[in-house]
Amino acid sequence: MDFQGTLFDGGPATLPAPGEQLAEGLTRTPLSRGAWIDVCRNWLPDADDVFATLVADVPWRAERRQMYDRVVDVPRLVHTYAVGEPLPHALLVEARDALSAHYLPELGEPFVTAGCCYYRDGRDSVAWHGDTIGRGRSQDTMVAIVSLGDPRRLCLRPRGGGESVAVEMGHGDLVVMGGSCQRTWEHAVPKVAHAGPRISVQFRPLNVF
Ligand SMILES: O=C(O)CCC(=O)C(=O)O
Ligand SMILES: [Fe+2]
Numbered sequence: 353m354d355f356q357g358t359l360f361d362g363g364p365a366t367l368p369a370p371g372e373q374l375a376e377g378l379t380r381t382p383l384s385r386g387a388w389i390d391v392c393r394n395w396l397p398d399a400d401d402v403f404a405t406l407v408a409d410v411p412w413r414a415e416r417r418q419m420y421d422r423v424v425d426v427p428r429l430v431h432t433y434a435v436g437e438p439l440p441h442a443l444l445v446e447a448r449d450a451l452s453a454h455y456l457p458e459l460g461e462p463f464v465t466a467g468c469c470y471y472r473d474g475r476d477s478v479a480w481h482g483d484t485i486g487r488g489r490s491q492d493t494m495v496a497i498v499s500l501g502d503p504r505r506l507c508l509r510p511r512g513g514g515e516s517v518a519v520e521m522g523h524g525d526l527v528v529m530g531g532s533c534q535r536t537w538e539h540a541v542p543k544v545a546h547a548g549p550r551i552s553v554q555f556r557p558l559n560v561f
Contacts, residue, residue: 433465495529
């Protein structure tokens with residue numbers, strides 16, 4: 353597997369003071385129509401250990417069905433941790449709580465669910481969609497993604513047409529889609545010719561899917 357290890361290997365498996373660390377490390381890119389993305393590189397400590405634990409311990413199931421606002425082809429494995437369900441790694445609890453604390457003034461509520469997706473190789477992908485099953489259809493919200501394993505591109509394009517943008521999501525990186533992003537833009541993780549395994553953990557507020 354050729355993803356880069358973290359700087360934190362062997363160090364204490366805790367996040368630095370969340371507000372401080374996120375406030376310093378995040379870069380916000382405004383998109384059009386009130387959408388934006390925040391990116392923080394190398395955010396999650398011990399990403400190697402979290403990745404290995406998730407591969408082994410998450411009850412992965414195949415997903416290939418209708419989802420979001422249309423029928424999309426979804427070749428990847430998934431599992432969602434619902435509200436109150438224990439997460440499979442302590443660092444994910446820390447990450448979720450750090451995100452909730454940092455974004456509370458803007459979001460007004462905590463992140464409470466964790467959707468996990470396992471892209472086994474470059475053939476696994478998710479097609480263009482917005483997370484619009486719940487409140488994301490009509491309200492501003494946030495979806496915070498922690499990426500583990502091989503880097504993959506998150507592509508975003510305005511609904512109804514326009515130029516797309518792409519963010520590389522690397523091992524331990526944090527990418528947050530916010531504002532109107534779920535309803536005014538779409539996102540996708542396209543297939544690529546060569547990629548090793550990648551896991552995405554998406555933290556969402558209540559009733560955002
Ligand atoms: O793989 C990712 O990071 C994005 C996944 C996604 O957009 C979704 O599951 O709704
Ligand atoms: Fe999505």
